[in-house]
Amino acid sequence: MSQQGRIHPTVVRQRAPSTARLPVAVPCAIVLLALLLNGSNSPFAVGLVLLLAALAVVFGLVGGVPERTRRECLVSIGLLAGLSLLVLLQVAPVPDSLAAPAWRDLRAAGLSHAAGHVSVAPAGTLDAWQRLALPFLVFLAGLLASRGDADAARAFRRLTIGIGLLSVACLLQFVLFPERLLAGEKPAYRDNLTFVFVNRNTAATALGLLVLMLLVRVTQAWRRLDRAALSVALRDGGALPPTVRLLPLVATLALLLLTVTALALTQSRGGIAATAVAVCVMIGLLGRGRPGPGPGVLRIAAGLCLAMAALAVAAPRTILRAAEQGLDDPRVCMLGGLLRAARDHAWLGGGFGAFAAIFPPYRDPACGVDGVWDKAHNFYLEGVIGLGLPFLPVLLVGGGALAAAYRAGLRDRRTMAAYPAAGLAGLVLVAAHGLVDFSLQIPGMAAFYALFAALTVTIARGRAPTRAGRAEAGGTPEAARWRRTAPVVLACGLILPPAIVMGARGMAEAASHSELRATARRLDAGMAVDPAVLDRLADAAVPARSATCDGTILRAALTVFLAGLDVTGRERDHGAWASRVDRAERHVRHALSCAPADGLFWLRLAMLRQAGGERADEQAMLMAFARKAAPAERRPLTGRLVHWSRLSPATVARARAVALADLGDGLAFLPVSDLRVALEGRSPAVEALVRRLLPGMGALRRAILAQAFPDLAGKALEKSARVVPPP
Known part of the structure; x- marks a missing residue:
C-alpha cells in the first residue's frame, strides 16, 4: 500500500461528522457561564455547571479519546477517582478511633448513638464533591473537544476574546457603577475591581491568566504579520498591502492594555505579584537559545512587561497598602492556627469542604474575631486540612503531569511555543497565588484554569507522537484502539453518573429552598x-x-x-x-x-x-x-x-x-x-x-x-x- 493509502483512513477519521465530536465552543461556553454566574459559588450554579460539564464529557467520549492527550486524560480521571474514594471514606461511618472528636461530643450530649465520621460535616463534604469534580470534568471536556492544534488554537482564541470582552465590560461597570457586580449589588470591595467575583484576589488570578493568554495572541499575531511589507509601506508612505494584517495585533494590544488596567484596579498584592512573576517566566521561556518566534517577539514581550509594570505602579494604593501592612495581615497571624489544624488532621483530613467547621477551634482571637473563615487563604494548607496528607501526592502528580506536558511542548514546538510557555507560566501563577489566597477554591476560577490547562496541554503534545499514535496512523485495528481508550471510558463511566445525578440534585435542592x-x-x-x-x-x-x-x-x-x-x-x-x-x-x-x-x-x-x-x-x-x-x-x-x-x-x-x-x-x-x-x-x-x-x-x-x-x-x-x- 502506498504512503498516501496508509494515511488516508486517518484523515477520514479526523474529519468525522460534527455530530460525532464535541464542538470546541461547548467547553468555552461552560466556562463563560461559570464566570457569569459570579464564579459559580452558589449551590445552584455549581450544580448547573457540573451537570453541563459531565454531559459534555459524555458527548466527547462518543468521538473517542484523543491519542495525543490520552496520558493526561488517564491521569486526570485517575486523580478524580482517587479523591472521590477518599471523600467516600470521609463520609462513611467509621470507628471512634478514626472519627472526628465532635461526634463523641454529640453522643455525650445524648443527641445521637450512631457511628461517627472522619468529616465533621459529612453532608457538606459530599456536596463539596461537586466543586472537587468540576475542574477535572472541564479539563476532560477541553481535552476531548480539542483533538488537534487547530481545534485547541480556535478554542483558545474564543476563550481569550470572550473573557477579554467580559473583563472590559466589568471595567466599564466598575468605573460607572462601582456599587454593582454584573446584574446584582456588590456585597464587598466596592473600592476594588473584582471582575465577576466577589473577592478581588480571585479576580486578580483570573485577570492574570487572561494577561498570559493575550500575550500568546500577541506573539501569534506578530509572527503572522508581514513585517517586510509593513516596513516598505511605512518607508514609502504608501497604503498597507492586503498581506499586512495589522488590526488583529492592534486590537489584541488594546485588549491587553485594558486587562492590565483592570488587574491594577483589583489592588490585590498577591495577584499582581504572581502575575508579574508568571509574565517573567513566560518571557524567559520564549527567550531560550533555540529556534523560536524570533527576537522581535522578545522585544514586544519586554515592552509589554514594562507596560504592565508601569500600570501596576499606577495603582499607588496597592503599593502603599503593601508597604504599610507588611506582615501585619490576618492571613499571617492565622498561620499558626492553620498549621495546628493541618497537624491534627494530617492522616485522613477533617472533611473536604468542611474547613469552616474545622478551623474555628484553632482561631486566635488576637488576630480578630470578625467574619467567618470559610477558606484558609492558602490552597495547600486547606487541602491538607480537608483531605489530609493524601492531598500532597495528588497535587504532585497533577502538577507534574502538566509540567511534563509543557516541557515536551517547549522542546518540540516551534511556531506554537508560546502556548506551552503560557501554560507553564499559568501553572506558576496559580501555584504562587495559592500560597496566600483561595482562588482555585472558587468553582468558576477553577473551571477557567482547567480549560486553560487543557488547551495549552493539547498544543504542547502536538508533536513527537507516541508509538501507539504512529501505529494508529498506519492502520491499527479498532480493537487495539479500544484497549488503549477503554480505561478512560470505563473510569468516566464510574464518575460521570454520580456527577450528573449530584449536579441535578444540587440544582433542584437549591431551587426548592x-x-x-x-x-x-x-x-x-x-x-x-x-x-x-x-x-x-x-x-x-x-x-x-x-x-x-x-x-x-x-x-x-x-x-x-x-x-x-x-x-x-x-x-x-x-x-x-x-x-x-x-x-x-x-x-x-x-x-x-x-x-x-x-x-x-x-x-x-x-x-x-x-x-x-x-x-x-x-x-x-x-x-x-x-x-x-x-x-x-x-x-x-x-x-x-x-x-x-x-x-x-x-x-x-x-x-x-x-x-x-x-x-x-x-x-x-x-x-x-x-x-x-x-x-x-x-x-x-x-x-x-x-x-x-x-x-x-x-x-x-x-x-x-x-x-x-x-x-x-x-x-x-x-x-x-x-x-x-x-x-
Missing part, C-alpha cells in the same frame, strides 16, 4: 416578614419533611424558626409558643446530627433547652461544647455572653471556667458595640466575673471599657482611664 434563603436574608437585614410566611416555611423545614443537611439551608431554617418564636411570644399564646420551641429544638438536634462542630447550633440548643426549664449540668455541658466548637468567632461569642446573663448563678458557678474564658475573650476582643448588647442585661453572677477580669485587661483596653461601662469602672479602671485616653 430559594424562598427560605431569601426570607432568612430579609430577617438578618432587619426587615419585617409576614408571620404566616414564617409558619409555612417552618412547617416545610422541620426534619420530618426536610432531611437536608446543607449547612446554608439549616442556618436559614434556624433563622426562620427563631423569628417565629419572637413573633409568637410566651405571654401571648403559651401553647403555640411551646410548640414552636419544640419544633425549633428538633430542627437544632437534626442540624447537630449533620454538623456537630457548629458552635452556633450548640448555643441555640442551650437557649431552647433553657427556655423549657433550666438544668445546671445540661447548660454547663452545652455551653462548653458551644465554646469548644467556636471559641473566637464574633457572632457565637456575643450570643454566648448574652446567654450567660440569662442563666442562674448556680449554672454559672457550675461552668465557671467556661464563663470566664468567654467573658475574657469578649472583654479583650469584641467591639464595644457588641459588648454593650451582651452586657446590657447582665446578671449579678456575670457582673462579678466581669469585675474580676477587668483589671487584667491591657491599659488601652481598660480605658476603652471604662468609658463604655462607667458603672463597672472600679479604681483600677478609673486610674487607667486618666492615664491612657481612649482613641
Whole structure:
C-alpha cells in the first residue's frame, strides 16, 4: 500500500461528522457561564455547571479519546477517582478511633448513638464533591473537544476574546457603577475591581491568566504579520498591502492594555505579584537559545512587561497598602492556627469542604474575631486540612503531569511555543497565588484554569507522537484502539453518573429552598416578614419533611424558626409558643446530627433547652461544647455572653471556667458595640466575673471599657482611664 493509502483512513477519521465530536465552543461556553454566574459559588450554579460539564464529557467520549492527550486524560480521571474514594471514606461511618472528636461530643450530649465520621460535616463534604469534580470534568471536556492544534488554537482564541470582552465590560461597570457586580449589588470591595467575583484576589488570578493568554495572541499575531511589507509601506508612505494584517495585533494590544488596567484596579498584592512573576517566566521561556518566534517577539514581550509594570505602579494604593501592612495581615497571624489544624488532621483530613467547621477551634482571637473563615487563604494548607496528607501526592502528580506536558511542548514546538510557555507560566501563577489566597477554591476560577490547562496541554503534545499514535496512523485495528481508550471510558463511566445525578440534585435542592434563603436574608437585614410566611416555611423545614443537611439551608431554617418564636411570644399564646420551641429544638438536634462542630447550633440548643426549664449540668455541658466548637468567632461569642446573663448563678458557678474564658475573650476582643448588647442585661453572677477580669485587661483596653461601662469602672479602671485616653 502506498504512503498516501496508509494515511488516508486517518484523515477520514479526523474529519468525522460534527455530530460525532464535541464542538470546541461547548467547553468555552461552560466556562463563560461559570464566570457569569459570579464564579459559580452558589449551590445552584455549581450544580448547573457540573451537570453541563459531565454531559459534555459524555458527548466527547462518543468521538473517542484523543491519542495525543490520552496520558493526561488517564491521569486526570485517575486523580478524580482517587479523591472521590477518599471523600467516600470521609463520609462513611467509621470507628471512634478514626472519627472526628465532635461526634463523641454529640453522643455525650445524648443527641445521637450512631457511628461517627472522619468529616465533621459529612453532608457538606459530599456536596463539596461537586466543586472537587468540576475542574477535572472541564479539563476532560477541553481535552476531548480539542483533538488537534487547530481545534485547541480556535478554542483558545474564543476563550481569550470572550473573557477579554467580559473583563472590559466589568471595567466599564466598575468605573460607572462601582456599587454593582454584573446584574446584582456588590456585597464587598466596592473600592476594588473584582471582575465577576466577589473577592478581588480571585479576580486578580483570573485577570492574570487572561494577561498570559493575550500575550500568546500577541506573539501569534506578530509572527503572522508581514513585517517586510509593513516596513516598505511605512518607508514609502504608501497604503498597507492586503498581506499586512495589522488590526488583529492592534486590537489584541488594546485588549491587553485594558486587562492590565483592570488587574491594577483589583489592588490585590498577591495577584499582581504572581502575575508579574508568571509574565517573567513566560518571557524567559520564549527567550531560550533555540529556534523560536524570533527576537522581535522578545522585544514586544519586554515592552509589554514594562507596560504592565508601569500600570501596576499606577495603582499607588496597592503599593502603599503593601508597604504599610507588611506582615501585619490576618492571613499571617492565622498561620499558626492553620498549621495546628493541618497537624491534627494530617492522616485522613477533617472533611473536604468542611474547613469552616474545622478551623474555628484553632482561631486566635488576637488576630480578630470578625467574619467567618470559610477558606484558609492558602490552597495547600486547606487541602491538607480537608483531605489530609493524601492531598500532597495528588497535587504532585497533577502538577507534574502538566509540567511534563509543557516541557515536551517547549522542546518540540516551534511556531506554537508560546502556548506551552503560557501554560507553564499559568501553572506558576496559580501555584504562587495559592500560597496566600483561595482562588482555585472558587468553582468558576477553577473551571477557567482547567480549560486553560487543557488547551495549552493539547498544543504542547502536538508533536513527537507516541508509538501507539504512529501505529494508529498506519492502520491499527479498532480493537487495539479500544484497549488503549477503554480505561478512560470505563473510569468516566464510574464518575460521570454520580456527577450528573449530584449536579441535578444540587440544582433542584437549591431551587426548592430559594424562598427560605431569601426570607432568612430579609430577617438578618432587619426587615419585617409576614408571620404566616414564617409558619409555612417552618412547617416545610422541620426534619420530618426536610432531611437536608446543607449547612446554608439549616442556618436559614434556624433563622426562620427563631423569628417565629419572637413573633409568637410566651405571654401571648403559651401553647403555640411551646410548640414552636419544640419544633425549633428538633430542627437544632437534626442540624447537630449533620454538623456537630457548629458552635452556633450548640448555643441555640442551650437557649431552647433553657427556655423549657433550666438544668445546671445540661447548660454547663452545652455551653462548653458551644465554646469548644467556636471559641473566637464574633457572632457565637456575643450570643454566648448574652446567654450567660440569662442563666442562674448556680449554672454559672457550675461552668465557671467556661464563663470566664468567654467573658475574657469578649472583654479583650469584641467591639464595644457588641459588648454593650451582651452586657446590657447582665446578671449579678456575670457582673462579678466581669469585675474580676477587668483589671487584667491591657491599659488601652481598660480605658476603652471604662468609658463604655462607667458603672463597672472600679479604681483600677478609673486610674487607667486618666492615664491612657481612649482613641
